[in-house]
Amino acid sequence: xxxxxxxxxxxxxxxxxxxxxxxxxxxxxxxxxxxxxxxxxxxxxxxxxxxxxxxxxxxxxxxxxxxxxxxxxxxxxxxxxxxxxxxxxxxxxxxxxxxxxxxxxxxxxxxxxxxxxxxxxxxxxxxxxxxx
Numbered sequence: 825x826x827x828x829x830x831x832x833x834x835x836x837x838x839x840x841x842x843x844x845x846x847x848x849x850x851x852x853x854x855x856x857x858x859x860x861x862x863x864x865x866x867x868x869x870x871x872x873x874x875x876x877x878x879x880x881x882x883x884x885x886x887x888x889x890x891x892x893x894x895x896x897x898x899x900x901x902x903x904x905x906x907x908x909x910x911x912x913x914x915x916x917x918x919x920x921x922x923x924x925x926x927x928x929x930x931x932x933x934x935x936x937x938x939x940x941x942x943x944x945x946x947x948x949x950x951x952x953x954x955x956x
Contacts, residue, residue, distance in 0.1 A: 876928055877928055877931050877932045878932075880928055880929055880932040881932040881933070884929070884932065884933070889929075889949065889954065889955065890949065890951065891929055891933075891947040891948065891949055891950060892947065892948060892949075892950050893945050893947060894945070894946050894947065894948045895943060895944070895945055896940045896941065896942055896943065896944045896945075896946065897942060898942040899942075900940065900942075902923045902926055902927070902937060902940070903919060903923060905926065905948065906919045906922035906923045906926060907919055907922075909922055909926075909948060909949070909952050910922055910952070913951070913952045913953060915952070915953065915956075917952075917956055921956060922952060922956075925949060925952065925955050925956070926946070926947075926948055929947050929948070929949065930946050933947055935947070
């Protein structure tokens with residue numbers, strides 16, 4: 825009886841070791857696959873963003889895109905500004921899209937809007953409908 829029990833324990837240990845090793849191998853393979861995909865995605869997104877910002881700057885310079893200056897009030901966030909732009913326009917869009925538009929316009933104008941300071945001047949679209 826002991827011999828059978830030892831063989832069973834050995835068999836179970838080997839199976840556990842095999843499962844653990846296969847799991848680790850799968851994790852490593854998936855990690856490499858996702859890092860490859862995310863690197864390509866980031867490269868693609870950066871390319872799109874750069875061309876978008878260049879296009880925005882050209883549209884502002886040519887007058888195709890009208891922007892107005894906006895002075896940041898104490899405690900104000902881009903999200904708040906985007907929501908007020910949406911309310912003024914009377915449209916139903918995702919606030920994140922308008923935040924991204926504001927970020928891209930200001931990036932095209934070489935203005936950092938990641939950290940807003942009271943009194944800071946940023947640019948917002950005059951008519952959000954012409955941008956979306």
